[in-house]
Amino acid sequence: MAIQARVYVTLKREVLDPQGDAVRRALGTLGFVADSVRVGKFIEISVDTEDRASAEHDLRAMCEKLLTNPVIEDFRFELD
């Protein structure tokens, strides 16, 4: 059986988010007032293992090596 994981990737607080700003302005033109908008990624991964510890270890490595840019992004993940 595989373990389902959900990974949340967000820009670090101190990093500017031009995409989020563009969304905020676009929401404004539609009449919605948003103080701030930050756009990140939401990645659903099905990991082929039954061992939760091994899945957690692998997910951390996947995030650090491929899924995020650790200079500008943070991540967290949840397993089912």
Add this chain to the structure above:
Amino acid sequence: MAIQARVYVTLKREVLDPQGDAVRRALGTLGFVADSVRVGKFIEISVDTEDRASAEHDLRAMCEKLLTNPVIEDFRFELD
């Protein structure tokens, strides 16, 4: 005070995800076995209201009008 919302945007199940497939293959080249990878968006919005009902109403409208493509994407959101 503003209400913090987290919006999760995912491709509908029946829609192909070439970005997710590219990530799955890239993970494979790094030695990780993932059965499936689906890439979505995670949007943090600070809504300028104290009324939760109004914030929910606005967020639904934001999702339907701007944040998602309802033909190919689903969304859900949470308020703090």
